[in-house]
Amino acid sequence: MSYPIIICEDNQIQLQQLNKLIENYILFHSNLFKVELQASKPQQVVNYLNEAEPQRGIYFLDIDLQADIDGIQLAEIIRQKDVQAEIIFVTTHDELAPLTLKRKVAALDFIEKDQPLDDYRQELYETLDYAKQIIDETRTVQKKGFSFEVGSQVYNLDKSEVIFLESSDIPHRLNLISTNGQFEFYGKLTELEKKYPFLFRISRSCLINPENIHHVDFSIREVGFSDGSTKKFSIGKSKKLKKIIQETL
Template sequence: MSYPIVLCEDETIQLHQLNDLMENYILFHNEFHVALQASNPDAVVDFLEKEAPQNGIYFLDIDLKAQINGIQLAQIIRQTDVQAEIIFVTTHDELAPLTLKRKVAALDFIEKDQPLDDYRQEIYDTLDYAKELIDKTRNVQHKGFSFEVGSQVYNLDRSEVIFLEASDIPHRLNLISTNGRFEFYGKLTELEEKYDFLFRISRSCLINPENIQHVDFSIRKIRFLDGSTRKFSIGKSKKLKQVIQQEL
């Protein structure tokens, strides 16, 4: 899993310096990659809309000399990338209380005006901590998928879920898992919102990308580890490729 890093800094020299520090860090920590370096918040908003990143790490200046500032940009980021780790790199650490009021939940404030060695070390320490938090969150999310059949409650590890699809019976779903097939009452939309590891490939089917064995994009067919196959909508092709890359 590679975590995307997004940089937004309006001063060109400072943006390049920040990017150079990231690239040097990534040489020894290949679980990260710089997905975007931007001098304008609009570029970050466009990136969010097009790429829909998850578990991103965002280094933002507060005063971006644009229509929105770094705190407002952080609010937009939080709406799209719910588990984002947001770090402000700024000379305006007096604005830290405002981030609490705006419910941005910033991971850190890093002061620009400090010796380069201290600045570098603080950034690297923050990256280490951000990765630790994201890994812990993913481990918690990894643990379970729950559903009810009559009076019985089943708890599966997410790795056991292959896909879910609408049943022929209204308001019921079929779950195909490594432990067998189950049918229960539920809505795909609610499960999609509750379990972020599920990916919708069509109006009637959610899949667990972990259990994909092969994808034939020419005929839009997915084969899963249990040998079953399902078709996906043409509009899902680009996002499916991205999801598969994230699982590598």
């Protein structure tokens, strides 16, 4: 599986330079990544997010994009669409780094444009190395399965045992439906979605394991699972759900 790289830079010369450096990194360092989009306008990235629905993309963004949407606003949109995205700002405005913390876009790095080419390349490649490390660690977590705590007890399930998780009626608690029974524990769906990439959000209140899907009825937007239970999914998830089912099969 390759992870998409998306570049957004309004300056064509800088866009071409950044793309060339990234392509050289991919050629000599890793086939884990693939440049999927070179955009000079933020709306192109928004369109890509809506059409391709990428997962765990690597986004290189300028902050001043000379458009109605700046790089930080674009990062906020990306974070909503691609929850596990790695966002890297390539900019002359590193003084805006504190603003990204305030806006909770969780940037992986800030790379200064106005530096010698060798330094620029080195910093860029070190950031890609780090992104690759994060992805590798995430894959390791995914293979290990699913862990949670109930009181003083820690449970470790194989990921194949997880059917779905949903918000409990009790605030800050989640219900886990597994092949071994039902559990309730403290947690947040957003945090689990980031930690366990095998989980897919079908609605605001439910994460599912596609491996345990038995059937999907798109006419009534309902997923049926291996244990006989069913859950409704949001209309906006239909396209992505079809794609995931095809990949799982």
